Amino acid sequence: MRITDLEKFALEQIWRPYQNTVGYEKRLERLPVSLEATAESLKQDTYWSGLVLSRLRGMNRHRRITFPSYIHHALVDVVRTALQERGK
Numbered sequence: 001m002r003i004t005d006l007e008k009f010a011l012e013q014i015w016r017p018y019q020n021t022v023g024y025e026k027r028l029e030r031l032p033v034s035l036e037a038t039a040e041s042l043k044q045d046t047y048w049s050g051l052v053l054s055r056l057r058g059m060n061r062h063r064r065i066t067f068p069s070y071i072h073h074a075l076v077d078v079v080r081t082a083l084q085e086r087g088k
Contacts (some may be wrong), residue, residue, distance in 0.1 A: 001063050006075055007031060010038050013059070014052050039074035042082070053082040 003009045011031055015038070021029055031038065042049045059065060061084045067076045 001059070001065050002070070003067050006035055006071065008074060010035055010075060013056065014042070014083060015086060017055065018041060018051055035073060035075050039078045042075070044077045057083060057085075 011028060015032060016028055035039070042052060056065065056079060058087075065079070065082070065083060
């Protein structure tokens with residue numbers, strides 16, 4: 001899976017799957033926070049970030065997640081680092 005749209009990736013693969021686990025909420029149509037804040041949230045050692053990064057690692061086993069070399073962003077760095085770690 002080659003990621004060229006970071007906002008779409010963050011929305012569909014990071015925020016929507018874990019949007020709200022306790023009740024009904026309207027589907028997210030845009031990012032609730034900036035891409036930078038998303039990257040910072042994933043760097044935190046929280047239950048949510050653990051779930052998100054584990055899911056991305058699982059997806060990566062079946063369908064390689066890659067980013068073009070021209071995309072330079074903190075979110076890409078966080079995701080790449082997580083994908084290189086084994087079953088943290």
